[in-house]
Amino acid sequence: MTTATWNGLVVAESDDIVTVEGNAYFPRDAVREDVxxxxxxxxxxxxxxxxxxxxxxxxxxxxxxxxxxxxEPKDAAREIAGRVAFWKGVEVR
Structure with missing residues (x-):
């Protein structure tokens, strides 16, 4: 299971991750919309x-x-459609 945590809260969690250029893309429904x-x-x-x-x-x-x-990703990146990635101090593990 991969998680994204910021400020002590798990903001995303999924075992369905697509990695592109070293970034983990989470399905949008695995991300807490309330944050x-x-x-x-x-x-x-x-x-x-x-x-x-x-x-x-x-x-x-x-x-x-x-x-x-x-x-609306280009065809070459269609695998990340509907997915979210994090940076700026968000810990992805």
Whole structure:
């Protein structure tokens, strides 16, 4: 089982992980929606497409843009459709 933990809370947990470029992508339904906040941040990857970001909020603490996903990944990255990855101090184990 792979978990993503931030600020002492497991924010995602699944045994269905897709790893791309060293990042673990969790199924969206394995991520706690109650700790996710929308973000206006977007980045573009030439082969994956446009990423959208999410801010984590746990116990009043915010980790801005700590999660990302590809709403419409390019064909080369279709395996990460509907999945979320983490960084910025989120511990994935």
């Amino acid at each position: 996710l906040r929308p973000s206006e941040t977007h980045t573009v990857c030439p082969w994956k497409g446009t990423a959208s970001y999410l801010t984590l909020e746990v116990d009043g603490q915010r980790n801005r843009d700590a999660a990302w996903y590809y709403p």
